[in-house]
Amino acid sequence: MLTGKVLRNRYRILQFLGGGAFGETYLAEDLDLPNHPKFVVKQLKPKISQAEVLQVARRLFENEARYLYQLGNLSPQIPKLLAHFEENGEFYLVQEFVDGDDLSAEIIPGKKWSEQAVILLLQEILEVLVIVHQQNIIHRDIKPKNLMRRKEDGKIVLIDFGAVKEVKGLGVDTQGQVTSTIVIGSNGYMPNEQANSKPKLASDIYAVGIIGIQALLGKLPQEFQEDPKTGEIIWQTEVNVSKKLANILNKMVNYHFSQRYQSADEALQALKSVSSKPLSFLPFTVQKLGSTKKILIYSCLGVIVFISLGSILINSANRPKAVPSNNTLNNVDINISTQTLPDVKLVCPETTLPSLDNKKYWVVGRTRYYDLPENKFTGKGILTLPNNQYKGWDRYDGEIKNNKFNGCGTYTFANGNSYVGQFENGFYQGKGKLVCKNGQEFIGNFRKGFFDGEGIFISNKGLRKGGVWEDGKLKGGENITVSCDAIY
Structure with missing residues (x-):
């Protein structure tokens, strides 16, 4: 020795x-x-x-x-x-x-x-x-x-x-x-x-x-x-x-x-030729499009999340070129709207996430499971998955059923964006709050990953737009663009 x-x-x-x-x-x-x-x-x-x-x-x-x-x-x-x-x-x-x-x-x-x-x-x-x-x-x-x-x-x-x-x-x-x-x-x-x-x-x-x-x-x-x-x-x-x-x-x-x-x-x-990649979470962008898209961006052992908020950027090469306009809500100085905003109350509590330092976990593929008995995919726990683009880890804290996000939970992206609210079979479904790293928020109803139902968008300059949303678009509203990442 x-x-x-x-x-x-x-x-x-x-x-x-x-x-x-x-x-x-x-x-x-x-x-x-x-x-x-x-x-x-x-x-x-x-x-x-x-x-x-x-x-x-x-x-x-x-x-x-x-x-x-x-x-x-x-x-x-x-x-x-x-x-x-x-x-x-x-x-x-x-x-x-x-x-x-x-x-x-x-x-x-x-x-x-x-x-x-x-x-x-x-x-x-x-x-x-x-x-x-x-x-x-x-x-x-x-x-x-x-x-x-x-x-x-x-x-x-x-x-x-x-x-x-x-x-x-x-x-x-x-x-x-x-x-x-x-x-x-x-x-x-x-x-x-x-x-x-x-x-x-x-x-x-x-x-x-x-x-x-x-x-x-x-x-x-x-x-x-x-x-x-x-x-x-x-x-x-x-x-x-x-x-x-x-x-x-x-x-x-x-x-x-x-x-x-x-x-x-x-x-x-x-x-x-048989892979369904990409299998990692990436930052998302919301745009009003002629037709909305649903893109699978995470799948691991049956856990499926669709974040079909109008459109999702899979990588910078495929990023659509946005045209700035007077009604763009991203990073602009506009007076706070005087319209009557819906009263949206969250069902799931916002909580401080526990530290994962020295916390035991088990692994399947590239996913780490915390606070769940090994090989059990139902209960309340924490999942993490590496996000190579941002050299960090995406993280889910919340309820899981049959290896899908079900119930209340918080999903935090490696780049700082996050969602807290209700999930159903892996989708953002129910009432929730989407928080962008640049300070912008959407609080309201989601259906299969889309803004859908009553909700409020709050820009990082104080502009508020509220009403009834359908498939990620504001019904009866202007032709608007909403972005978590400033790309203009």
């Missing part, structure tokens, strides 16, 4: 994180930098200390360090290599510390994932793996333990590139030749050609497919059934999924590598 030691007069070992037959991993702090930031130190040990073995181990170690350095600079979802060195005949890697939990905390035996959650998960994994395969590098040990869910943004980080394990597996045969005595990979996730020491890029694809089937079935790979004649995995009899997804997974885990997708990019493109 290295705990307490200082390596290279710089890296003080704080804590043992884990280890096995190939080496040990530690949490360390850098004494040379302000605030002593934390890093991961991996100690790699050849079994035999003979000069020939050390020479080959050194070459493998240098190659692996080069790969890690190359990949860490290409993607923020691969830990950066910060240092590699040899000290007292032992080899060390210093890498970026990833604060999070690996996917074995999410993919739990007995818990079956929905089809859409699995599609999203596979896409997340493959998006990282594309970077690796583009450099013609095979990971060789993809499994839930080597996929970290980073707490900061909820993204998957690929860790522990398998080739470093070869250093520990070196030995000398009876003729004095240095040999590798192990097969790199993990049982259940390793295809036949990799077990025979002939891995391909398609070997990584096999492992990703196995993870998908594992999540769908709620079983460990060792529990999967196989066809004794062909070696193919038998899994479709245990779960109901679309034919498209089944075909993709079967191709990913085909017994023979030549029949699989040949790279991560190829598999990713196939999955995108």
Whole structure:
């Protein structure tokens, strides 16, 4: 154990994180930098200390360090290599510390994932793996333990590139030749050609497919059934999924590598054809249009929210160009209206949201569940989902029934917009209050996500417009534009 030691007069070992037959991993702090930031130190040990073995181990170690350095600079979802060195005949890697939990905390035996959650998960994994395969590098040990869910943004980080394990597996045969005595990979996730020491890029694809089937079935790979004649995995009899997804997974885990997708990019493109993304909340804009639209902007394990407030901006590239006019309500100085405004009273109370610091949660896909018993999707709790555009988390506090927002709740967007009020089957439905980060508000009735019924709009300059709204438009009112985000 290295705990307490200082390596290279710089890296003080704080804590043992884990280890096995190939080496040990530690949490360390850098004494040379302000605030002593934390890093991961991996100690790699050849079994035999003979000069020939050390020479080959050194070459493998240098190659692996080069790969890690190359990949860490290409993607923020691969830990950066910060240092590699040899000290007292032992080899060390210093890498970026990833604060999070690996996917074995999410993919739990007995818990079956929905089809859409699995599609999203596979896409997340493959998006990282594309970077690796583009450099013609095979990971060789993809499994839930080597996929970290980073707490900061909820993204998957690929860790522990398998080739470093070869250093520990070196030995000398009876003729004095240095040999590798192990097969790199993990049982259940390793295809036949990799077990025979002939891995391909398609070997990584096999492992990703196995993870998908594992999540769908709620079983460990060792529990999967196989066809004794062909070696193919038998899994479709245990779960109901679309034919498209089944075909993709079967191709990913085909017994023979030549029949699989040949790279991560190829598999990713196939999955995108069956995905219903986007699956994240984004800021919304309300406009009076000739015809209103309903756009699905969040779906995870049956939780569905439509915020069809006339129109929703999915991304800046698709943002409609608004034409300023004298009756625009956004960011303008107009005297407060003298019209009689409806008396709208909220049904759901506005409350201070509790802090999530040090609060326990469980995870399905990219959604975190707080204050709900694990695998229970009915009750009162908190859900969070990463919003990558704003580098934060969207959050729902309130009542849930059958994994949909039902009852009173508060939905807070990562960019500061929020809604408090009634929900029904995932929609804003009933009385509620929509608050924009720029200070504008709509208080009134909603139906399936639209302003519908009596309500009041209050601009951030004090203008109030009230009356009866229908499908997001003010009946009998002017041709107005309402926007949470100033885009004019």
